[in-house]
Amino acid sequence: MLFAPSGSTRRSRRHLIALTGVAIAAATVLAGCTSDGGSGGSGAGGSSSARAQTLIIAENEVPASFDPAQADNSTVDEVVLPAYDTLVSYDGNKLGGDLATSWKVSADGLSIDVVLHDGVTFHDGTTLTADDVAYTLDRLHTVNIGAASFLTAYKATTVTDPTHLTITLSTPDATFVPALSRVYVVEKALVEKNLGSDNGQAWLATHDAGSGPYVLQKYVSNQSATYAQYAKYWKGFTGQAKKLEFHYFSSAAEESQALKAGDVDIAMDIAPSEWAAYQKDSGFTVDQATTNVGLYAFFNMAGTSTKDKALRQAISMAYDYKSHVSSILKGAGTEMDGVMPTGFGIPTDGVTQPSYDLKAAKQLVDSNGLSGTTVTMTYFKATTEMEQAATLLQSALDQIGLKLKVQAVTYPAYVTMASKASTRPDIAEVYAFPAFPDPSAIMYQNFDSKFIGSGQNWGAYSNPEVDKLVEAAQSSTDESARKADYLKAEQIVTGDYVTINMANSKYVTVFDKRVQGYTYQPSHHQTVDVYAITLSGK
Structure with missing residues (x-):
C-alpha cells in the first residue's frame, strides 16, 4: 500500500481546510500492492471478466485529499468511505x-x-x-x-x-x-510511522490507513481512483465488486456518454434534461431520493457591495424559485421555506423566505442607489443545476439594473478563495450537505462565526445572537428547546438575507441495471455506499 508521486510531474496546490502543501488533485499516485497481493485496477478497458467484477462510478469533482480528517465534504467522504470504518x-x-x-x-x-x-x-x-x-x-x-x-x-x-x-x-x-x-x-502505528511535520496530513493525502472493505491502490490525477477488495475485511463479502473505480469527468455530457457506453455503472451528475430518456430505457434505473440538502448562494457578508442588506434582499427577491424547481430540476425538488430543509422538522413561523418579485426588487435597487452595481458569483464546474441557476440569476439581475459576473470553479479552489476576505466572491453557490440528520448540520456548521475562514461558514456571517442560540442547541439534550433555539436562529439568519435559498433538490442517480442494492444515504450525500452494492453479470 505504498504510493509515490510521479516525480517531476507532481505539482502542489494548497487546500484551505487541510492547510497542507499536498493537494492530490494535482498529483499522480502510482499503483502499489494490496495487503492481499492484489495489483492495479482493471478499468473498463480490462478483460470482460474483470470488467464484470468492477464497479465504476462517475464523478465531476476530484477529491482534495484521501485524508479522512477532511471528510466533512462529499469529495473526500466519497473516496474514504470504501477504505475506512467508523464507530x-x-x-x-x-x-x-x-x-x-x-x-x-x-x-x-x-x-x-x-x-x-x-x-x-x-x-x-x-x-x-x-x-x-x-x-x-x-x-x-x-x-x-x-x-x-x-x-x-x-x-x-x-x-x-x-x-x-x-x-x-x-x-x-x-x-x-x-x-x-x-x-x-x-x-x-502506520500514521505515526509517516507523521512528518503535519500529523500525517501529507502522507494520508495519498495513502490508505484504513480497515474498510476496499484498499486504495492508485490515483491518477484528475482521471481516476482505483481500489481492490480487502480479502480479510471483518464483515466479509457477499457478491460485492472485486474492484472499485471512480472516474472523473469535466461535464455532465461526458458522464452520460460514458454511462451509455458501459464505461461507468453509476452516474450522479446526469443533466435533468436527460432523466426522462433514461427512465424509458430498460437498461438503466433512475433513482430520485428526497434529501435534506439545499442549494444556497451564500452572500459575502463583508463584501464591498454585498455587505449592503438592501442589495442582498433585492437579489434574493429577484430569483425565480418556482422556475428553479420546475425548469432546472424538472420537478425533482421543492422550494425552500428558509435556510432549513423541511426534513429536520423545524417550523417556519416568522422565517423570512423571499418571494420572486422583480418589481419590488428593482424598487429596492433604485431607492438605495444600487443601480449599476456589479457582483461576482462562483459555482462548481460540471454541476448542471448550479450552472443553470447562475444563468437564471444573471438574467434576473440584468432586469433590475445589476450585473452578475459568474465563474466556474472546482470545490478545492473555492475553499481556498473563501478562506480570505480578499479572495472571497460576493456570492457563492454551495450545497449544504448535512453530515448527519440534525439541524446542527446546517445552522451550526454554516452560520456560527467560529467557522469563518476554516470551516463551512461560507459567507463569513457573524452574529453573536445566532452563535449563542446554535451553540446552546448544540449542547442541549432537550429536543423541544433545541428546536426553539434553531427556529430563533433561522429567523435571524433569514432576516439578515445571508443566503439565497435556491431549492431543496432531490438527489438523482442514474445507474446500469446490473447494479443491485444502491440506496441513497442522507448522511453521506453525493456518495455511494459501495459495500451495499452487488453486481449482476454483464
Whole structure:
C-alpha cells in the first residue's frame, strides 16, 4: 500500500481546510500492492471478466485529499468511505453501531463509554484497537480541520483495554455521537510511522490507513481512483465488486456518454434534461431520493457591495424559485421555506423566505442607489443545476439594473478563495450537505462565526445572537428547546438575507441495471455506499 508521486510531474496546490502543501488533485499516485497481493485496477478497458467484477462510478469533482480528517465534504467522504470504518453509522436516518458494538452516554452528557468489535484488522493485517480510535480522535482534534468542526466538544479519550474506551467532552453535545459517523478510524502505528511535520496530513493525502472493505491502490490525477477488495475485511463479502473505480469527468455530457457506453455503472451528475430518456430505457434505473440538502448562494457578508442588506434582499427577491424547481430540476425538488430543509422538522413561523418579485426588487435597487452595481458569483464546474441557476440569476439581475459576473470553479479552489476576505466572491453557490440528520448540520456548521475562514461558514456571517442560540442547541439534550433555539436562529439568519435559498433538490442517480442494492444515504450525500452494492453479470 505504498504510493509515490510521479516525480517531476507532481505539482502542489494548497487546500484551505487541510492547510497542507499536498493537494492530490494535482498529483499522480502510482499503483502499489494490496495487503492481499492484489495489483492495479482493471478499468473498463480490462478483460470482460474483470470488467464484470468492477464497479465504476462517475464523478465531476476530484477529491482534495484521501485524508479522512477532511471528510466533512462529499469529495473526500466519497473516496474514504470504501477504505475506512467508523464507530457508528447511519442506515437511512437510523443510527447504529459499526466498529462500536455499543456505547453509553453518561447522565451529565460529559462522557461516552464505547465497546469495540474484536478481531477487526487494518489493510496491513494489524489489529484495530481502542488505541487507534483514541489516536484518530486526538489527531483530528490537533489538526483541527474538516470533520473536527463536528466534534468541537471533544476533550480526551481514555483507553481501558483493546476493546473499551471512554470519550470525555468539555461540554454536553447532543450531536457528538451522530457526528462520529464522519470520523474514520486510522491505524495509529502506520500514521505515526509517516507523521512528518503535519500529523500525517501529507502522507494520508495519498495513502490508505484504513480497515474498510476496499484498499486504495492508485490515483491518477484528475482521471481516476482505483481500489481492490480487502480479502480479510471483518464483515466479509457477499457478491460485492472485486474492484472499485471512480472516474472523473469535466461535464455532465461526458458522464452520460460514458454511462451509455458501459464505461461507468453509476452516474450522479446526469443533466435533468436527460432523466426522462433514461427512465424509458430498460437498461438503466433512475433513482430520485428526497434529501435534506439545499442549494444556497451564500452572500459575502463583508463584501464591498454585498455587505449592503438592501442589495442582498433585492437579489434574493429577484430569483425565480418556482422556475428553479420546475425548469432546472424538472420537478425533482421543492422550494425552500428558509435556510432549513423541511426534513429536520423545524417550523417556519416568522422565517423570512423571499418571494420572486422583480418589481419590488428593482424598487429596492433604485431607492438605495444600487443601480449599476456589479457582483461576482462562483459555482462548481460540471454541476448542471448550479450552472443553470447562475444563468437564471444573471438574467434576473440584468432586469433590475445589476450585473452578475459568474465563474466556474472546482470545490478545492473555492475553499481556498473563501478562506480570505480578499479572495472571497460576493456570492457563492454551495450545497449544504448535512453530515448527519440534525439541524446542527446546517445552522451550526454554516452560520456560527467560529467557522469563518476554516470551516463551512461560507459567507463569513457573524452574529453573536445566532452563535449563542446554535451553540446552546448544540449542547442541549432537550429536543423541544433545541428546536426553539434553531427556529430563533433561522429567523435571524433569514432576516439578515445571508443566503439565497435556491431549492431543496432531490438527489438523482442514474445507474446500469446490473447494479443491485444502491440506496441513497442522507448522511453521506453525493456518495455511494459501495459495500451495499452487488453486481449482476454483464
